[in-house]
Amino acid sequence: MAKKVVATLKREASEQEKVVKVIRTKRSEKTGAYTFREEFVTADKVKDFFSK
Numbered sequence: 001m002a003k004k005v006v007a008t009l010k011r012e013a014s015e016q017e018k019v020v021k022v023i024r025t026k027r028s029e030k031t032g033a034y035t036f037r038e039e040f041v042t043a044d045k046v047k048d049f050f051s052k
Contacts, residue, residue, distance in 0.1 A: 018043040024050065 024037045041049055 020046060022046060022049050 019040050020043055021038060021040050026035050026037065027033070028035065039049065
């Protein structure tokens with residue numbers, strides 16, 4: 001399962017370059033523990049992040 005956008009970070013210089021923090025969870029098949037992958041990506045790249 002993946003969480004959608006957690007936080008939106010704004011820059012005053014440009015409205016087009018909105019940066020968001022995304023978090024993806026992954027469960028280990030071996031141990032059953034969850035791992036989290038966090039990244040800051042531009043708003044237009046969010047769907048690409050979750051489609052990987």
